[in-house]
Amino acid sequence: MSTKVTKIAVMTSGGDAPGMNAAVRAVVRACVFNNIECMGVLRGYQGLIDNELIPLDSRSVRNTISRGGTFLQTARSAAFRTPEGREQAYKNFKANGLDALIVIGGDGSFTGGMIFNKEFKVPVIGIPGTIDNDIYGTQFTLGYDTALNTVVEAIDKIRDTASSHNRLFFVEVMGRDAGFIALNAGIGAGAEEILIPEENLGIERLVESLENSKKSGKTSSIVVVAEGDKTGKGVFELKDYVEKNMPEYDVRVSVLGHMQRGGSPSCFDRVLAGRLGVKAVDLLLGGQSNLMVGINNNEITAINLEKAVKLHHDINMDLLRVADILSI
Numbered sequence: 001m002s003t004k005v006t007k008i009a010v011m012t013s014g015g016d017a018p019g020m021n022a023a024v025r026a027v028v029r030a031c032v033f034n035n036i037e038c039m040g041v042l043r044g045y046q047g048l049i050d051n052e053l054i055p056l057d058s059r060s061v062r063n064t065i066s067r068g069g070t071f072l073q074t075a076r077s078a079a080f081r082t083p084e085g086r087e088q089a090y091k092n093f094k095a096n097g098l099d100a101l102i103v104i105g106g107d108g109s110f111t112g113g114m115i116f117n118k119e120f121k122v123p124v125i126g127i128p129g130t131i132d133n134d135i136y137g138t139q140f141t142l143g144y145d146t147a148l149n150t151v152v153e154a155i156d157k158i159r160d161t162a163s164s165h166n167r168l169f170f171v172e173v174m175g176r177d178a179g180f181i182a183l184n185a186g187i188g189a190g191a192e193e194i195l196i197p198e199e200n201l202g203i204e205r206l207v208e209s210l211e212n213s214k215k216s217g218k219t220s221s222i223v224v225v226a227e228g229d230k231t232g233k234g235v236f237e238l239k240d241y242v243e244k245n246m247p248e249y250d251v252r253v254s255v256l257g258h259m260q261r262g263g264s265p266s267c268f269d270r271v272l273a274g275r276l277g278v279k280a281v282d283l284l285l286g287g288q289s290n291l292m293v294g295i296n297n298n299e300i301t302a303i304n305l306e307k308a309v310k311l312h313h314d315i316n317m318d319l320l321r322v323a324d325i326l327s328i
């Protein structure tokens, strides 16, 4: 039988993403709405081990909805991967009178939550927060939409300089082993080519395609490259290869880097954060656990955490065809 939930802990864990603050705010306000207490754990699982928790009420999350990053801070905790670390975390969890945990993060954070649940029967709900969108069970993760907008804005600016100089730009974007950011931002920014880990175009075909672009009258080109792409050994190798084989092009590289993770969350991410946070609290109050909340076809859904961690979120490969057609 599940114990009644009266005090919930919320934390952000793993890599930060825009919208995490909005999700914490939603969890806190849903707790207040339901007359239960809420505490914020600082620096993810490490904060639970070090007993760094703060009480949160409606007013403590004011002016957080528009802020990027995470005011609770986040960390990667090696200690939580050990039984001793988790034992210490549980001691603090109990000492603070907590009886459920909401983790905002990626699949590593959810794995930690599942283990915590298995060992100590702590009810856990996961909220997917990562700009990479690489989590199964949700069409959109928190921060992904904001990152897309950031990348499109950056590429628009790069396009201005590329077209003024007849340049070819390779723009490397984040996404780890997934091409969600590259493919969607590439289409959004009108890229000539998009290289993603899910499809190895081959370096010769890339050159062929760029030659066709040139023949069709294009004077500048943008190639968006996902950081996990396997066409070359990295964006700088691609540049060297194209420079050698297409000497007429003035080739430049722009690695967008961590600016993609920052910034004020988009309206989409704020609304998503609100809906996911409210659902996470609802599930705990309904006696549910070991679930990840997500959004599918504009409905807020929940799937087993284990499924979310183990299964793969596939990219929509039809978008590659759309990208090809639009870059003609």
Ligand code: ATP
Pocket: 013, 014, 015, 016, 045, 046, 075, 076, 077, 078, 080, 081, 082, 105, 106, 107, 108, 109, 110, 111, 112, 113, 115, 130
């Ligand atoms: P991102 O997608 O940004 O990488 P993530 O949640 O996948 O986010 P990780 O660093 O993989 O980030 O995991 C976050 C934290 O979760 C780890 O630092 C660790 O404390 C905990 N964790 C991950 N895997 C495990 C595990 N197998 N056992 C216990 N804790 C774990």
